[in-house]
Amino acid sequence: MRAFALTAPGAFEVLEVPAPKAAPGEAVVDVERVGICGTDVEFFTGEMAYLHQGHSTYPMRLGHEWAGRVAAVGDGVDSAWVGRRVMGDTMLGCGACRRCRRGHQHVCEKRQELGVRGERAGALAEQLAVPVSSLHVLPDSVDGVLGALVEPGGNALRAARAAEVRHGDRALVLGPGTIGLLVAMFLRAAGAEVHLMGRTDASLAFARGLGFEHVWRENAVPGLPFDAVVDASNAAHLPELALDLVEPAGRVVYVGLAGEPSRIDTRTLALKDVTAVGVLSASPGLDATIRAYADGSVDPRPLVAATVGLEQVGDVLAGNRPPGAGPGPKVHVDPRLS
Incomplete structure (x- = not known):
C-alpha cells in the first residue's frame, strides 16, 4: 500500500x-x-x-x-x-x-x-x-x-464543556483556527454569546461567514464581561491575556499550546477567584462529538x-x-x- x-x-x-x-x-x-x-x-x-x-x-x-x-x-x-x-x-x-x-x-x-x-x-x-x-x-x-x-471536535467539545457556560453567558475564544472555531460552534450550540479574537482579517472574515458576529483583533476586544475565555491559540502571551479578560469567578480554559513556555500570574487567578482548566485529548469527548455532528447541532x-x-x-x-x-x-x- x-x-x-x-x-x-x-x-x-x-x-x-x-x-x-x-x-x-x-x-x-x-x-x-x-x-x-x-x-x-x-x-x-x-x-x-x-x-x-x-x-x-x-x-x-x-x-x-x-x-x-x-x-x-x-x-x-x-x-x-x-x-x-x-x-x-x-x-x-x-x-x-x-x-x-x-x-x-x-x-x-x-x-x-x-x-x-x-x-x-x-x-x-x-x-x-x-x-x-x-x-x-x-x-x-x-x-x-x-x-x-471528530478528533479535533472532541478536543473542542471538552474545552467548551469546561467553560461551563449557561444560556446567555458571554464567552471569548482566542484563536480562530480549527480548534478555536470548533470551540465557538459548541459554545454557540450551548446558548452562549460567542466572541472570537484573531490576528488576520482573513480569519476573522471567515469566522463572520460562519455566523459569528462578534470578532475582534487583539487591540480591539471590547471591555465586556466575559464569563468564560478559551485560549485555543499557539501564542505564548495569550494565556495571561485570557486570565486578564475573564470575569471574576469565571472560567479560563487552555486548549492551545505555544512553542515556548507561557506565564500567568497566579495571584490574579486567586484574587479573581477564577477556575482554570487544561484540556489534553479528545478521548472523553468523542462519542458526544459524533452525536452533535449526527444531529446537526454542530456542522x-x-x-x-x-x-x-x-x-x-x-x-x-x-x-x-x-x-x-x-x-x-x-x-x-x-x-x-x-
Missing part, C-alpha cells in the same frame, strides 16, 4: 509499504479521510516537543484525525466489526496502569498516540491497523468528512478548505495552500486519490 512518511525535518516520501495485518485485538481499516493538523506541521518543522523528549523519532508516519471502514479483524475480535464505518481515538493507553484503570488512558505515561507518539503508524496511508477498543462507530449521517473532524464541514492525495501532503505541511482551496483552516487527505 501507499503511505506518507516523514524521514527528517522537511523531508518526506510517499512509500510502498507492506499492508498492515490485524494482530489479536486489532482491526485493519481502509482509510477514507485524514485531517492535517498543527501537530503534524510541528513534526514537519522539527519543533514538536515529543521529538526532543524521546517520545517520537524519524522516520514516522503521521495522521491522527481520520475516518474509514473496517476491512479485517484479528483474533479475539467480533467479525461484526467488518464493514463498519469508524473513527478512532488517538490516545492508546497501556491498559494496566492506575490512570488507565481509572479511565484516563489519554494521560497514561506509557501511552502511544497514533501517528504522534510511540511506534504506532498513523493514518496517512491507504490502510491502518488499530486496537478495536479505540474505535467509535459512525452513524450514516456522519460521512468521512465529518468523521475525520464543521465549512472548515475543510480542500481535499488532496498523499502526494500533496508534504506541500501542505510546508505551508502551501492547495490550488483552488477555500477559506477554511483545515485540509483533508483522501489516500485513495492518485
Whole structure:
C-alpha cells in the first residue's frame, strides 16, 4: 500500500509499504479521510516537543484525525466489526496502569498516540491497523468528512464543556483556527454569546461567514464581561491575556499550546477567584462529538478548505495552500486519490 512518511525535518516520501495485518485485538481499516493538523506541521518543522523528549523519532508516519471502514479483524475480535464505518481515538493507553484503570488512558505515561507518539503508524496511508477498543462507530449521517473532524471536535467539545457556560453567558475564544472555531460552534450550540479574537482579517472574515458576529483583533476586544475565555491559540502571551479578560469567578480554559513556555500570574487567578482548566485529548469527548455532528447541532464541514492525495501532503505541511482551496483552516487527505 501507499503511505506518507516523514524521514527528517522537511523531508518526506510517499512509500510502498507492506499492508498492515490485524494482530489479536486489532482491526485493519481502509482509510477514507485524514485531517492535517498543527501537530503534524510541528513534526514537519522539527519543533514538536515529543521529538526532543524521546517520545517520537524519524522516520514516522503521521495522521491522527481520520475516518474509514473496517476491512479485517484479528483474533479475539467480533467479525461484526467488518464493514463498519469508524473513527478512532488517538490516545492508546497501556491498559494496566492506575490512570488507565481509572479511565484516563489519554494521560497514561506509557501511552502511544497514533501517528504522534510511540511506534504506532498513523493514518496517512491507504490502510491502518488499530486496537478495536479505540474505535467509535459512525452513524450514516456522519460521512468521512465529518468523521475525520471528530478528533479535533472532541478536543473542542471538552474545552467548551469546561467553560461551563449557561444560556446567555458571554464567552471569548482566542484563536480562530480549527480548534478555536470548533470551540465557538459548541459554545454557540450551548446558548452562549460567542466572541472570537484573531490576528488576520482573513480569519476573522471567515469566522463572520460562519455566523459569528462578534470578532475582534487583539487591540480591539471590547471591555465586556466575559464569563468564560478559551485560549485555543499557539501564542505564548495569550494565556495571561485570557486570565486578564475573564470575569471574576469565571472560567479560563487552555486548549492551545505555544512553542515556548507561557506565564500567568497566579495571584490574579486567586484574587479573581477564577477556575482554570487544561484540556489534553479528545478521548472523553468523542462519542458526544459524533452525536452533535449526527444531529446537526454542530456542522464543521465549512472548515475543510480542500481535499488532496498523499502526494500533496508534504506541500501542505510546508505551508502551501492547495490550488483552488477555500477559506477554511483545515485540509483533508483522501489516500485513495492518485
